[in-house]
Amino acid sequence: MSVIFSDTAKAEFDRLLTRYPDKEAVILPSLHLAQREFGFVSDEAIVYIAGLLGVSPAQIEGVATFYTMYNRKPVGKYHVQVCRNIACSLLGAEHLIEHVAGRLGVLPGGTTRDGKFTLSQVECLGSCGTAPVMQINDDYYENLTEASIDAILEKLR
Amino acid sequence: METVLTTHFADDGYRRIDTYRSFGGYDALRKSLSMTPEAIIDEVKKANLRGRGGAGFPAGVKWGFLPKDLSRPRVLVINADEGEPGTFKDRVIMSRGPHLLIEGIAIAAFALRVHISYIYIRGEFVREARILDEAVAEAYAAGFLGKNILGSGFDLDLTVHRGAGAYICGEETSLINSLEGKRGWPRLKPPFPASVGAFGLPTIVNNVETLADVPWIVTNGGEKFAAIGVEKNGGTRLIGVSGAVNRPGVYELPAGTNLKEIIYTHAGGIRDGKALKAVIPGGSSTPVLRPDEIDVSYDIESMAKIGTMAGSGGVIVIPEGTCMVRALSTLMNFYSHESCGQCTPCREGTGWLKKIVGRIEAGKGRAGDVELILDVCDNMMGRTICPLADAAAMPAQSFIWKFREEFDRHIGEQKCPYGNRF
Ligand SMILES: Cc1cc2nc3c(=O)[nH]c(=O)nc-3n(C[C@H](O)[C@H](O)[C@H](O)COP(=O)(O)O)c2cc1C
Ligand code: SF4
Ligand code: FES
Numbered sequence: 001m002s003v004i005f006s007d008t009a010k011a012e013f014d015r016l017l018t019r020y021p022d023k024e025a026v027i028l029p030s031l032h033l034a035q036r037e038f039g040f041v042s043d044e045a046i047v048y049i050a051g052l053l054g055v056s057p058a059q060i061e062g063v064a065t066f067y068t069m070y071n072r073k074p075v076g077k078y079h080v081q082v083c084r085n086i087a088c089s090l091l092g093a094e095h096l097i098e099h100v101a102g103r104l105g106v107l108p109g110g111t112t113r114d115g116k117f118t119l120s121q122v123e124c125l126g127s128c129g130t131a132p133v134m135q136i137n138d139d140y141y142e143n144l145t146e147a148s149i150d151a152i153l154e155k156l157r
Numbered sequence: 158m159e160t161v162l163t164t165h166f167a168d169d170g171y172r173r174i175d176t177y178r179s180f181g182g183y184d185a186l187r188k189s190l191s192m193t194p195e196a197i198i199d200e201v202k203k204a205n206l207r208g209r210g211g212a213g214f215p216a217g218v219k220w221g222f223l224p225k226d227l228s229r230p231r232v233l234v235i236n237a238d239e240g241e242p243g244t245f246k247d248r249v250i251m252s253r254g255p256h257l258l259i260e261g262i263a264i265a266a267f268a269l270r271v272h273i274s275y276i277y278i279r280g281e282f283v284r285e286a287r288i289l290d291e292a293v294a295e296a297y298a299a300g301f302l303g304k305n306i307l308g309s310g311f312d313l314d315l316t317v318h319r320g321a322g323a324y325i326c327g328e329e330t331s332l333i334n335s336l337e338g339k340r341g342w343p344r345l346k347p348p349f350p351a352s353v354g355a356f357g358l359p360t361i362v363n364n365v366e367t368l369a370d371v372p373w374i375v376t377n378g379g380e381k382f383a384a385i386g387v388e389k390n391g392g393t394r395l396i397g398v399s400g401a402v403n404r405p406g407v408y409e410l411p412a413g414t415n416l417k418e419i420i421y422t423h424a425g426g427i428r429d430g431k432a433l434k435a436v437i438p439g440g441s442s443t444p445v446l447r448p449d450e451i452d453v454s455y456d457i458e459s460m461a462k463i464g465t466m467a468g469s470g471g472v473i474v475i476p477e478g479t480c481m482v483r484a485l486s487t488l489m490n491f492y493s494h495e496s497c498g499q500c501t502p503c504r505e506g507t508g509w510l511k512k513i514v515g516r517i518e519a520g521k522g523r524a525g526d527v528e529l530i531l532d533v534c535d536n537m538m539g540r541t542i543c544p545l546a547d548a549a550a551m552p553a554q555s556f557i558w559k560f561r562e563e564f565d566r567h568i569g570e571q572k573c574p575y576g577n578r579f
Contacts, residue, residue: 019316021273021356027338028321032280066340067321069280085242086441086487087399087473089579123324123491124242124441125281128399128471129406138283 003044009037013052023053027063031070040071068122076111076118078156080104081135084121087128096132097121099146103153116157159385161373161393162366163409166253172288174295177256183301185372189264190309192375197268201371203379205391207412209246210236210327210364211440211469213390213457220269222351223359232360233271234336235262235368237278237285238320238327242441242491243471246395247365249407251278251285254369255292259315261368263301264375266313269361273314276365277332280321289317324495328543329362331497342497343543366395366470386412390456394470398424401431401476412467413456420451420474427476435475435560439468441488442548444555465555480575481560482518482567485553489514492549503546506537510553518577522568527557 005013013033016026030053034045041064050057064070071079082088082097101107104117111118127133130142134149141152170176177183189197202217223231235258239247250258258276266274278286293315296302304312318336320326326335330344333355354360370392374382383391390412396419397407403425410419416438420426427433433448438455444465453459460467475484493507510533513526534550541547557564566574 019314022337024338025318025336025356028335029319031321032319063338063340067280067323069322084487085491086437086484087243089484089487090400090473090475090479092579094579123494124240126239126245126248126279128243128245128473129397131399131405135281140284 003034003038003042003048005033005037009033024055026053027055027060028067031060031064031067035070040074042072074115077116078136079118079120080153081120081122081125083123083125083127083131083133083135085124085128087124088131088133091131093132096134096144096146096149100134100149100153103150117153158411159393160409161382161385162250162254162257162369162395163407166249172253172255172292174256174292174299177254178299181376182256182372183260183299185375186260186263186267186301187307189267189375190307190311194268194270197264197375200374200379201268204370204374204382205379205386205389206367206370206374206382207390207457208364209366209370209394209470211241211442211466213467216363216367219351219363220265220361222349223269223361224352227270230273230358231269231271232355232358233262233266233269233274234329234332234355234360234362235274235276235365236327236329236332236362237276237282237365238324238332239279239282239365240324240327241469241471242488243397243399243437243473244440244469245397245399246407246470248282248285249395250365250369251282252288255289256296257369257372258289258365259292259296259301261371262315263296263306263313264371265361265363265368267306267309267311271361272312273358275316275318275336275355277318277320277326277336279326280319282319286317286319293317323497324491325497325543325545328545331543332362333360340497342499343545345542387454387456387458389458394455394467396423396455396470396472398472398474400474401428402426402474403428410455413454413459416446416451416453416455416472419455419472424472424474427474429476431476431478433474434477434479435481435484437471437473437475437552439466440471441473441491442551443468444551445559447559478575479579480518480573480577481556481563482514482573483575483577483579485556486511486514486518488552489549492545496545496549500541500546502537502540503549506533506546507549509533510549514553517564517567518573520567520570520572522564522571524568526568527561527564530557 206216207213326341331341335341350360489511493511498504537546
C-alpha cells in the first residue's frame with residue numbers, strides 16, 4: 001500500500017503548517033491525518049510524515065508510541081472501545097465488556113476473524129454522567145445496556 | 158438561582174453564533190475591547206475566579222505572572238483535555254456553548270496581550286472538536302477572531318488542537334510538550350510556563366470552564382460573580398455527578414453548595430434505594446469521603462479543611478455493596494497505566510500500588526500489605542516532577558484510612574467478600 005496523502009489530506013496538512021510557529025507541532029495532527037487516511041499508523045506512514053516535516057522517523061515513532069490513540073497495527077473496521085474506569089464500572093461496565101466479548105467472539109485486544117471489529121478496554125472517556133460508555137470509531141454510545149449494545153452491533157454487522 | 162454558563166444550554170441552536178448573539182453573545186468582548194487590560198484583570202481578581210481544572214489557583218493572580226516585557230509574543234492555551242476520571246463538564250460547555258468559551262478566550266487574550274491561542278482538546282472528543290472548529294470558523298467570519306477584531310486593532314488566532322489519548326497531557330507542562338509535538342512528558346518547574354511555556358514563549362494555561370466564566374464576569378462585574386459563591390471561591394461550578402445516583406449529570410450550582418444536597422437533591426439520591434457507602438468528591442485523585450463527612454460546603458477551602466478537594470468538580474458516588482478494594486484497584490490500574498515513567502517514585506510506586514492492591518483483591522494479600530501501601534505512598538508524595546504521583550497516592554491512602562477493615566478482611570479471609578465483582 002502506498003502511503004501518500006490524498007489531495008484533501010494534503011490541503012489539510014498544508015493549512016496546519018500555517019497554524020503553528022513551529023513545524024514539529026504538526027506531528028500530532030499529522031498522525032491523526034495519517035490514521036484517518038491509511039487506517040493505522042504504519043512504519044511507512046511514519047517515514048512519510050517524517051519526510052514531510054523534515055524530522056527523523058525515530059522522532060515521529062517516539063511520539064506515536066507515547067499516545068494510545070495511534071494504532072501502530074491495523075484494527076478492525078470498527079474499533080469498539082469500552083470504558084472500564086470507575087464510574088462505568090459502578091454501573092456494570094465489567095459485565096458489559098464480557099457481553100461484547102461474547103457477542104463478537106473475541107477477547108479484549110482481539111479482532112474478529114472477518115476483520116470487522118476490534119475490541120478494546122479503555123480508561124475514562126470523559127462521559128461518566130452517561131455511564132456505561134463506549135466509543136466506536138469517532139462516535140460515543142452512552143447509557144449502555146446489553147440490549148442497546150446488541151442493537152448497535154447488529155447495525156454495524 | 159443565578160446561572161453563569163448553562164442558562165441557554167437546553168437550546169440546541171445556542172452552539173451557532175446567531176443564536177448565541179441573539180442572547181447578547183460577544184457583547185462582553187465588545188465591552189472588553191473598550192476597557193484596559195488591567196481593568197479586565199482587576200474584575201477577574203475581584204470575581205474570586207478559581208481555576209476549574211483541579212488545583213483551584215486564582216485566575217487573576219495567575220494572569221499577573223506573565224512578564225511585563227511585551228517584546229516576545231505570548232501564548233494562551235486552553236486545557237480541554239478532560240481526562241480526570243469522574244470529570245465530564247468541559248465537554249458540556251464545548252458541545253452546548255462553544256462560543257461562550259471562544260468569547261472568554263478572546264477577552265482573556267486581549268487582557269493578557271496574547272495573539273496566539275490553542276484549545277488542546279482530548280483526542281477522543283472528535284464530535285466536540287468538530288463543533289469547536291465550526292464555532293471558531295463562525296467567530297472568524299464574524300470578526301471576533303483574526304485580524305483587527307471589531308476594528309480595535311487587536312489580533313488573535315485560535316486553533317483547535319487534538320490530543321491523542323494520554324491522561325498526563327492534562328497536566329499543564331505535559332500539555333505544552335504535547336502541543337509542541339513531543340511526548341507528553343511533564344517539565345520540571347521552574348521555569349514556570351508563564352515565563353517559558355509553549356514554543357519557549359510566556360504561556361498561560363487555563364481550563365475550559367475557567368475561561369467560559371469570563372464573559373459573564375465582564376458583563377456583570379467581578380463583585381457580582383464573587384457574590385454567587387462563597388468567600389475566596391466565587392461564582393458557580395459545573396459539578397458532574399456520576400456513579401450510583403438516580404440523576405447523574407452536570408449541574409451548575411453556586412460554589413459552596415452543600416455536597417449532601419448535591420447528591421441527594423440535585424442528583425436525586427442513591428440508585429435502587431441503596432445506602433451510600435462513599436463519595437469521591439472532586440475527580441478520581443481526590444481523597445474519598447465516608448457518608449458522615451459529606452455534610453460540607455463544596456468549595457475549595459471547606460473541602461481542604463476536611464482533608465480532600467473539590468478538584469475538577471467530578472463527584473463519584475459509590476453505593477453500599479461495592480468492594481472498596483476493587484474500586485481502588487480500578488483507580489490504581491489507571492494511574493499506573495498513565496504514569497509517564499520519568500520519575501522513579503511515580504513509575505515504580507504506581508506499579509507497586511497496582512500490584513499490591515490487585516493481589517489483596519485477588520485473595521492473595523499478605524500480612525503487612527496495608528502498611529506497605531502506606532509506605533509506598535509516603536515515598537511518592539511530593540517527590541516527583543508533576544503531581545500525578547500524588548494523584549495516585551491520595552486515593553490509596555484515603556481508601557485505607559477510611560475503609561481499612563475491608564482491606565484487612567480480604568487479607569484475613571484470603572478472598573474478596575464481594576466475589577471479585579463491582
Ligand atoms: C495529572 C494531571 C492531570 C490534569 N488534567 C487536567 C485536565 O484534564 N483538564 C484541566 O483543565 N486541568 C488538568 N490538570 C490541571 C492543569 O495542570 C492545570 O492546573 C489547569 O489546566 C490550569 O487551569 P485553571 O487554573 O484554569 O484550572 C491536570 C493536572 C494534573 C497533575
Ligand atoms: S510524577 Fe509520574 S507522571 Fe509526573 S512526571 Fe513523574 S513519572 Fe511522569
Ligand atoms: S468512567 Fe467511564 S466515561 Fe468516565
